[in-house]
Amino acid sequence: MRSERYIPYVLILPSVLFLLFLFAWPLLEALLLSVRGSGGQWTLENFQRMAADLYFKDAVKYTLLLTVVIVPLQVVMALGMAMLLGGISKGRDLFLYVWTIPLGISDLAAGIVWLAIFTERGYLNSFLQGIGVIQQPQLWLSYETPWMIFLAVVAAEVWRATAIVFVILVAGLQLIPKEYSEAAEVFGARPWQRFWKVTLPLLMPSLQVALILRTILALEVFAVVVALGGRNLPVLAGEAYYWYNAYQNPGVAAAYAVIILGISVVATILYLRLMRSKQEGAA
Amino acid sequence: MASIRVENIEKTFGKFKALNGVSLEVRDQEFVVLLGPSGCGKTTLLRIIAGLEQAEKGRVWIGDRDVSQLPPRARKIAMVFQNYAVFPHLTVFENIAFGLRMQKAAPEKLKANVERAANLMHIENLLERYPAQLSGGQRQRVAVARALAVEPEVLLMDEPLSNLDALLRLEMRAELKRLLAESRTTTLYVTHDQVEAMSLADRIAVMNTGYVVQYDEPMKVYQEPANTFVGGFIGSPPMNFLKLPVEGRQARIDSLSLDLPMAAPGPEVLLGVRPEDLEAFTVQQPQSFPAEVLVVEPLGPHLLLTLHFGQQHLKATVPPDFAVRAGQTIWLKPQPDRLRWLDPSSGQALEAR
Ligand SMILES: Nc1ncnc2c1ncn2[C@@H]1O[C@H](COP(=O)(O)OP(=O)(O)O)[C@@H](O)[C@H]1O
Ligand SMILES: [Mg+2]
Numbered sequence: 001m002r003s004e005r006y007i008p009y010v011l012i013l014p015s016v017l018f019l020l021f022l023f024a025w026p027l028l029e030a031l032l033l034s035v036r037g038s039g040g041q042w043t044l045e046n047f048q049r050m051a052a053d054l055y056f057k058d059a060v061k062y063t064l065l066l067t068v069v070i071v072p073l074q075v076v077m078a079l080g081m082a083m084l085l086g087g088i089s090k091g092r093d094l095f096l097y098v099w100t101i102p103l104g105i106s107d108l109a110a111g112i113v114w115l116a117i118f119t120e121r122g123y124l125n126s127f128l129q130g131i132g133v134i135q136q137p138q139l140w141l142s143y144e145t146p147w148m149i150f151l152a153v154v155a156a157e158v159w160r161a162t163a164i165v166f167v168i169l170v171a172g173l174q175l176i177p178k179e180y181s182e183a184a185e186v187f188g189a190r191p192w193q194r195f196w197k198v199t200l201p202l203l204m205p206s207l208q209v210a211l212i213l214r215t216i217l218a219l220e221v222f223a224v225v226v227a228l229g230g231r232n233l234p235v236l237a238g239e240a241y242y243w244y245n246a247y248q249n250p251g252v253a254a255a256y257a258v259i260i261l262g263i264s265v266v267a268t269i270l271y272l273r274l275m276r277s278k279q280e281g282a283a
Numbered sequence: 284m285a286s287i288r289v290e291n292i293e294k295t296f297g298k299f300k301a302l303n304g305v306s307l308e309v310r311d312q313e314f315v316v317l318l319g320p321s322g323c324g325k326t327t328l329l330r331i332i333a334g335l336e337q338a339e340k341g342r343v344w345i346g347d348r349d350v351s352q353l354p355p356r357a358r359k360i361a362m363v364f365q366n367y368a369v370f371p372h373l374t375v376f377e378n379i380a381f382g383l384r385m386q387k388a389a390p391e392k393l394k395a396n397v398e399r400a401a402n403l404m405h406i407e408n409l410l411e412r413y414p415a416q417l418s419g420g421q422r423q424r425v426a427v428a429r430a431l432a433v434e435p436e437v438l439l440m441d442e443p444l445s446n447l448d449a450l451l452r453l454e455m456r457a458e459l460k461r462l463l464a465e466s467r468t469t470t471l472y473v474t475h476d477q478v479e480a481m482s483l484a485d486r487i488a489v490m491n492t493g494y495v496v497q498y499d500e501p502m503k504v505y506q507e508p509a510n511t512f513v514g515g516f517i518g519s520p521p522m523n524f525l526k527l528p529v530e531g532r533q534a535r536i537d538s539l540s541l542d543l544p545m546a547a548p549g550p551e552v553l554l555g556v557r558p559e560d561l562e563a564f565t566v567q568q569p570q571s572f573p574a575e576v577l578v579v580e581p582l583g584p585h586l587l588l589t590l591h592f593g594q595q596h597l598k599a600t601v602p603p604d605f606a607v608r609a610g611q612t613i614w615l616k617p618q619p620d621r622l623r624w625l626d627p628s629s630g631q632a633l634e635a636r
Contacts, residue, residue, distance in 0.1 A: 177366065177368070179364050179366055179368035180368055180370060182335050182355075182364070182368070183362070183364055183368035183370070184370075184381070184385075185335070185354070185355045185356060186333055186334075186335070186355045186356070186360060186361065186362045187356075187361065187381050187382035187385055187429070187433065188356040188382055188385030188386055188433075189356065189381075189385050190356070193385065197381075198370060201372040202370075202371070202372060204372075
């Protein structure tokens, strides 16, 4: 009987080892890498080189800008879709499946799909030419029009990753007993008031999860940007990649990684602080 | 204040008929209990009156307004839900104030009403708490206070005490009774607990399989059940039903003849008699019949006897000092003014003529 007490620990051991090996250790390695020089001495040289680089300011700017635009857009859209789904009874599953299809598409594939639309001989130009709006194919994704690349990335990311927010919110909505909304209705709340005063506050835990997850992933945006804009729209994860691969400088690449980590941690703490629900424990 | 009137309500879920043409009137300031076994359609009827569910047929009137087509918020009702549905993200104060906020009540009125409702329910010291910090009984009170604070014309309650433990239920039952007698709100109260129904109601509507089978004052429902279902459902232990042969205008139990106040529908008739309306004797008495004791259960205030008479089983409650053993034959004297006669084929009560 005594040995049963160890079973839970034995059972979680593989996953703990796995996490230590594949997350904690590389994380530590990256941190060390970023604060050590080529001779192994402690230094801030990597961070200084990173900050002095031509692309650094733009990378920070575009990464944050993309996050600030994409995440709220996704949350609002997913929330709208999830609420609409709640009002459907017939064919509900069909909508659920169709709306979650993008979940199965990798980010690079998504980038390429949107590249096929925006490229010089792409669907957008063919369409606009077809209806006679333009005579010549337009160059949409050029370094001269970074805002256009920016919008294309936003479109691709919204298309690709809204589904995960949607799934989290649908699951969250299903956890809210319908009696809360009905009680609000009986006591005089109109549909909008029910949404703002009851559904939304009760959905806070799910919203928090979705926001944290999407913000962290948005801060790491890379493949879609590379596919659509190359380095014409610099982002932090992309810079880490270029420094590691093209410049063969793991130290500066690690510094970028640490910056992304730092912003992610700050964002997560902010979400946890600002969205802390007042109710203590579950209802 | 207002009356509630429902006319011919029919409701089907898929192929299942939950309500089969229910009509019911609750008078102004009356406390009516909807009583019936689980699944008989009580909640469905309540939700239709509240407007949370749409009936296929029939109308709902509150006061002199036909509210059948109105959304819940326009019906001027308040409801206490079975699982309370107290908002977990709002304090007790804000929960109670919810309806008033929706009505955009003036701040002074809001505060006054919330405090009055909280005082009535003895939760005035919990106003700043969140529901997660409350016990089941306290949440229950918040749900009732939230309903009372809006001063509704009509109060609907769906098994509000069913989630409480026995002791608390007893206590809350008495409190609710006092409270609603004071506030004189027209109330429709759902329960499957017959003791609760008897204790609270001005009138009880007994429901079964989507029908209202009897609608009368508690003692009437108890003593003069409309059919075998009501007699069996209300009372613990339930009413005894004995099938007896008929001779002219008399029914016979062994050598005892009982006068029938009506013509019998056939060669046999069903006698309904409550266990406490059978007086027991160890020696033969006039106006009594013999029965063999199968089981003796001492329940404290009385003994519960399970007996058989011929092939039929029956129960009797006798004083605790009644000396009796299993296997013994005793004599039972039915109280003549407490007998109910029913048609054995339909189970419906026969009316005196
Ligand atoms: N939304 C629904 N869908 C399908 N069947 C339902 C629904 N609501 C109630 N029913 C059925 O209708 C019957 C009556 O239910 P209800 O009114 O909740 O009974 P009660 O409150 O008396 O226990 C039950 O058999 C129940 O299964
Ligand atoms: Mg019910």
